[in-house]
Amino acid sequence: MALDALLQPVVLFFLLGLLAAFVRSDLAVPEAVAKTIALYLMMSIGLRGGGEVADSGLTGAMLIAAGCGLLLSFLLPLPAFWLLQALGRLDRTNAAAVAAHYGSVSVVTFAAGSEVLRSIGMAPAGFMVAVLALMETPAILTGLLLAKGGRSDALAARGGLLHETFFNGSVVLLVGSFVIGMIAGEKGFAPIAPVFDDLFKGMLCLFLLDMGLVAARRLLDKRALTLRTVILAIALPIANGTVGVSLGILGGLDAGSAAALGILAGSASYIAVPAVMRLVLPEANPGLYLGMSLAVTFPFNLTLGIPYYAWVAQHLHKVVLP
Amino acid sequence: MALDALLQPVVLFFLLGLLAAFVRSDLAVPEAVAKTIALYLMMSIGLRGGGEVADSGLTGAMLIAAGCGLLLSFLLPLPAFWLLQALGRLDRTNAAAVAAHYGSVSVVTFAAGSEVLRSIGMAPAGFMVAVLALMETPAILTGLLLAKGGRSDALAARGGLLHETFFNGSVVLLVGSFVIGMIAGEKGFAPIAPVFDDLFKGMLCLFLLDMGLVAARRLLDKRALTLRTVILAIALPIANGTVGVSLGILGGLDAGSAAALGILAGSASYIAVPAVMRLVLPEANPGLYLGMSLAVTFPFNLTLGIPYYAWVAQHLHKVVLP
Amino acid sequence: MALDALLQPVVLFFLLGLLAAFVRSDLAVPEAVAKTIALYLMMSIGLRGGGEVADSGLTGAMLIAAGCGLLLSFLLPLPAFWLLQALGRLDRTNAAAVAAHYGSVSVVTFAAGSEVLRSIGMAPAGFMVAVLALMETPAILTGLLLAKGGRSDALAARGGLLHETFFNGSVVLLVGSFVIGMIAGEKGFAPIAPVFDDLFKGMLCLFLLDMGLVAARRLLDKRALTLRTVILAIALPIANGTVGVSLGILGGLDAGSAAALGILAGSASYIAVPAVMRLVLPEANPGLYLGMSLAVTFPFNLTLGIPYYAWVAQHLHKVVLP
Amino acid sequence: MTDTITRRRIEVLADEPLMQAIERLAATAGIDHFTLLPLLGGKGRSGRWRDDQISGATSKVMFMAVTTTERADHLTDLLEPLLATHHLIVLVSEVEVVRGSRFA
Amino acid sequence: MTDTITRRRIEVLADEPLMQAIERLAATAGIDHFTLLPLLGGKGRSGRWRDDQISGATSKVMFMAVTTTERADHLTDLLEPLLATHHLIVLVSEVEVVRGSRFA
Amino acid sequence: MTDTITRRRIEVLADEPLMQAIERLAATAGIDHFTLLPLLGGKGRSGRWRDDQISGATSKVMFMAVTTTERADHLTDLLEPLLATHHLIVLVSEVEVVRGSRFA
Ligand SMILES: Nc1ncnc2c1ncn2[C@@H]1O[C@H](COP(=O)(O)O)[C@@H](O)[C@H]1O
Ligand SMILES: Nc1ncnc2c1ncn2[C@@H]1O[C@H](COP(=O)(O)O)[C@@H](O)[C@H]1O
Ligand SMILES: Nc1ncnc2c1ncn2[C@@H]1O[C@H](COP(=O)(O)O)[C@@H](O)[C@H]1O
């Protein structure tokens, strides 16, 4: 299964991007387009998730998943913060900033993971998209508390930290599209399905090509990572993802949704959280947190993490509900 | 019907854009992409309109519609000019600039309106696309005459006013695509239909998300509008649209095409005309004319105006041709 | 056949672009989008070619085609270099730079040509995409040898000429996508086919609209071309294309693949080669080589060249294999 | 040491639709060579603008030319009557160029 | 000859997420009018950056304002404590403007 | 009052394919920190260019570095032989920086 997942075009284009950057090719996806594909992916994920929820109606599982997600996002930064200081030898500020990234989530990891789960008959429930949106923000708050116990920076206050955090573009678009998907239902979605459904995987290929280029260039350009932080950038997703899957199974979610919860817990943010960190923890080193989340954790999750979380979910599910 | 129109994803994404900007989210569609989607929409509209005309052949209705469109674009700025001075308390120059916008047309309003008309079984004739192209320019000439009775500005003369007006990118692309659609016919269109037909509504969603963001930010950033101008920005489309529908019905157009003529008459330009105005009437306040057309009239038409014009067309059609 | 080819939307949009620029319209496709469509076209061509090769397996014809392609790219600059000096009255440096462009290839000409060949039942073999990738680079080396017999420029050496040449973005993406297409096979391609197959012709329309605008603006902006160089910009593709087709037929390729080899031989680069030339032969005039390849040879090939190469291939094929 | 010579850098911030006209005014002042720079947004007496607007009509561009004092002054004179009506900004500063002769 | 007057051009290079905060600091210093310029990439003590990054968090923008010496100094003073922590660059130069009064 | 110190701003306008080479030349002159600015178009002796070209080969970029007079002069000297062949433009001006030490 892992190899199968590795040989999908989506992953292969990511590897192509890595390779192209490592041989120092001038290949590049224009920034405006990469940003738009990111918007597109969020709209598509939101619409499809909302549409599924409109079909299935509100269920108890939904509330459980939402609760688990909030809990994970609030609490996962705590052990991470401790590990990053103890083993990673980071100072308080950097450890807090990195911890916030690992408590929050990566939309593209979720998107790629959902496709993999779907292809092996473990499609997660539509409401997991809402969980994705819920998990973006709480970790930021925990991270800030860890960093400075609530002290606020003069500049951050002016820059409107709260808006950056709660009305972050990706959260607004994800939640908004989810609601639109719920309102529109199957009938409303049909005419826009050629864009927001059929094109999804192809667009993901283009986006992952760019992710590969950016991740590799980041590794080449900035040497902010140490062996210790690289190891933590692999250990943290494994640990967080395992916790996420387990919580989901124990909460009674189906194997697919539990795997998706594991993917969310194991993924690390590289869009929403860095933007807030530059504003409120400017002393923290972006080379470090973007290096870890984008250049190590993301590739790890895309290739090995996702199949691993799925495998854990399948086996735990059998154990718990035999 | 109005509520149905309001709950389509296309409109909901516009509202999402408005909302995101009002809560001061950083959500943004990159300019390069927004411009390209605008090009795409014009190519698609042109190709499909031209293809339909290739099928139906040239008809008398086409000439009538073209004549009505030209007439409306040339003459609608006159009462608007008078109202904007008398009730809106604008000076001569600003009144003329705004009047030109309301005589001209909005491609996206036409696009969204056509989809609504199609969905309620009132699809306008293909040649209405040609009418759309015809109506872009005449109002600009009327507006300039109203503003300065033909006096020409030193800088404008150098900048090539005539080219800006007649070979404006949107007019050229719309007319060109229409002609290509006519030449290609159904058989030539088939291989490009996956792009120019299937993706249309989804692309419109993305574009309207951006329109919502831009319209709301304009309202927040610039406080050029008064209560009087806001009221006129709603009254003018209602009046112009009613005149447009009536003229179409009296001219013998089918209800769908008459409704489309009303949509054109009721819509206000926010791409082609502002660019010319910055050049030839630089003293006019762009905050005013873009605020009115983009931030008030466009949302009004998208949500209430289009269903209203359709309603008038249906009823007038029954009265005139019982 | 030639007229049929001329009346396809793809070509008509190119002509629309030319026309819009000649009437000095402000129509423009944003650069970020044009660059992305170029990436898309290469990904799509690569994936589809690789997929076909995965189906057909490695064949002898493939090796022959590859050998012919390499030979053509290495050697075609030689007669061109001589003609450009003798008849075109160019100096050594400019003649070498232009010769390199004509030995190399144009991806979009290949893309448009393949569509035409497919539409007349002469679909080229999938491995011709690999030949396309192989032919991009050798001509650059020949051109540089012709220009300075191996002397290297101080700045070029620093700029990493070898990387620019061998790890050029378009070569990397083309080869990478080809390999991904081979690995993914039909089953892996299916989910991304809505993007990389269905949208291909429509995207080509948008790209060719831009090509038309850029080609015409280049002619208007820079007056680097003489009557002699214009004539050579038409004579060289005819000569090179005829040689390419003949070599393909003699090598035993099917008529479609031989025609494609002719299209490659007859086409001139306007993306990869100019970037290298600016770096290593900065004294050469970009107005000259881009003017010839982009503004004369490309339009010639798109309209008349492609049908001509197809015609030669059909007739030679009948003569050689009756 | 490379020889440098002092010239004037004149910068004109204006709406994109006006750029062609400004290029022609500059040519009138004898300034044939120039560079255009993109701008992202800003704020002035007429309020805030951003380039992520649907209508390109209010997006702005910077015209920049390195030239002699005489020509810079000439262009400034030509632009002066338009400053108020067309919302232009004109900035002039000193700059040293290598190979001064080409910056006539 | 058109009258010109000398003013200060203050330029602040900063991360995009900080721009809103810098605009507000500038307002505190009495600088209400400004222009934002895009940047493509660069290299500093914290390494190389490029704007083709997935996360816009490390892309940078240039804030530029033409103003009086007092206000430029005031903004410089306000920014000074942030230079090290926030990786800002502040550049100040002389510029002549036409119709100096508007560049208060 | 914040301390400022005078430095040189050196700007090099060049074709995009040449940028990597110019960064290396700058490093040779001891200039390690720089910023790249995008350009939209322009006109010079070799005619008009626009960045909406299919081939990025003729689009241009501005290299900008704030540095000491010695290093700026050194880079100018290194660039001088390339000016004619490579169509570069080199501009040098004065600028005041806060915390001058970092602009070695
Ligand atoms: N003092 C200034 N410094 C920098 N940019 C300015 C200044 N004043 C105006 N601008 C720019 O010029 C544009 C038009 O100015 P205005 O005509 O005053 O609205 C503004 O939106 C800013 O981008
Ligand atoms: N001396 C300099 N000249 C020009 N740009 C600079 C200079 N130093 C820093 N920068 C720019 O400021 C950014 C941040 O600098 P730093 O905080 O030193 O990493 C760099 O990436 C450059 O884009
Ligand atoms: N005097 C000038 N002022 C501003 N930009 C210039 C000047 N001369 C040349 N340039 C820019 O440098 C580019 C190359 O110049 P050239 O090598 O003369 O064609 C031009 O296209 C302009 O963008």
Ligand code: NA
């Ligand atoms: Na996480």
Ligand code: NA
């Ligand atoms: Na109208």
Ligand code: NA
């Ligand atoms: Na060739």
